[in-house]
Amino acid sequence: GLVQVSLQGTPHQVTGTVQGSTPVLRQINGATFKLPAPLSGPLLMYRAKASDTSALATLTGLLSKAGAQLLSYHSSSTVAGEQWSVVGLSAPLPSLSELKPRVTEIFQLHL
Numbered sequence: 001g002l003v004q005v006s007l008q009g010t011p012h013q014v015t016g017t018v019q020g021s022t023p024v025l026r027q028i029n030g031a032t033f034k035l036p037a038p039l040s041g042p043l044l045m046y047r048a049k050a051s052d053t054s055a056l057a058t059l060t061g062l063l064s065k066a067g068a069q070l071l072s073y074h075s076s077s078t079v080a081g082e083q084w085s086v087v088g089l090s091a092p093l094p095s096l097s098e099l100k101p102r103v104t105e106i107f108q109l110h111l
Contacts, residue, residue, distance in 0.1 A: 008107055023111075028084050031076035037086035038072060039111050044093065046106040050083040055102040062093055 005012055015027040017036065024036035028045075048055045056073075063070055072088035082104060096106055 010105070025074075025086060028076065029079070031079045031082075031084045033074050033076050033084075033086070035074060037074035038088065039086075039109075040088075041071070041111065042089040042092040043109045043111060044087040044089060044096075044106070045084065045109065046087075046099065046103040047082050047084050048103040049081055050078040051081075052102065055099055056085070058099055058102055059087065062098060063089070066091065066093055068093065 005014055012029055013027075014025060014029075016023055016025045016039070018024070019036065019038075023039045025039055026033055026036050044059070046055060060070065069090040070087060071090055072086075074086045076084040092108055092110060096108060099106055
């Protein structure tokens with residue numbers, strides 16, 4: 001069903017379901033995921049220009065420095081030139097400061 005959540009003070013409309021015992025994200029603010037994004041463990045969610053892949057390249061470098069691994073990556077359809085990405089991590093990142101200039105919005109969750 002449709003749920004409105006507030007992350008870092010910003011409201012977001014999300015749609016999801018459960019596959020097996022894992023909650024999955026189908027849509028956020030009108031942007032649809034072709035494959036539903038699993039919502040478990042440490043997650044990084046960010047919104048960036050669809051044409052700009054620098055956030056993913058920066059993220060890969062940060063994970064390497066932190067000794068963490070990218071476990072899954074799901075991107076949404078493009079809405080107003082921007083795309084959401086949901087990244088499953090082996091461990092949370094200690095800082096998002098290097099990613100913030102490359103994205104419109106970013107947050108880290110542990111579910």
